[in-house]
Amino acid sequence: MGSDFELHSFRYRHEGKSWEIDIPATSEADAWQRVCRMQEATYLGRLVMVVPAHLGFAAKAFVWFKTTFRRAKSDHLV
Numbered sequence: 001m002g003s004d005f006e007l008h009s010f011r012y013r014h015e016g017k018s019w020e021i022d023i024p025a026t027s028e029a030d031a032w033q034r035v036c037r038m039q040e041a042t043y044l045g046r047l048v049m050v051v052p053a054h055l056g057f058a059a060k061a062f063v064w065f066k067t068t069f070r071r072a073k074s075d076h077l078v
Contacts, residue, residue, distance in 0.1 A: 010035060 007022040008031035025031035049066075051059045 004026050005024045008025050009020055009022050011018055011020050023031045023034050025034055051063050
């Protein structure tokens with residue numbers, strides 16, 4: 001994400017509750033265009049963990065190991 005991007009917040013209602021989502025965009029108009037494109041979105045999976053970059057190589061190696069092990073375990077169960 002470039003330095004000209006800012007987070008723009010949107011609120012919507014679903015199943016009687018209020019939810020919010022942040023969209024990185026260069027302007028409010030850009031954010032609205034991105035929201036309108038959401039109907040074309042593709043599901044990529046569930047966010048399991050966010051690892052701060054400042055933790056360095058050890059954190060990246062740990063995440064790689066956990067991801068690889070989890071995939072191998074789930075593949076074995078199928």
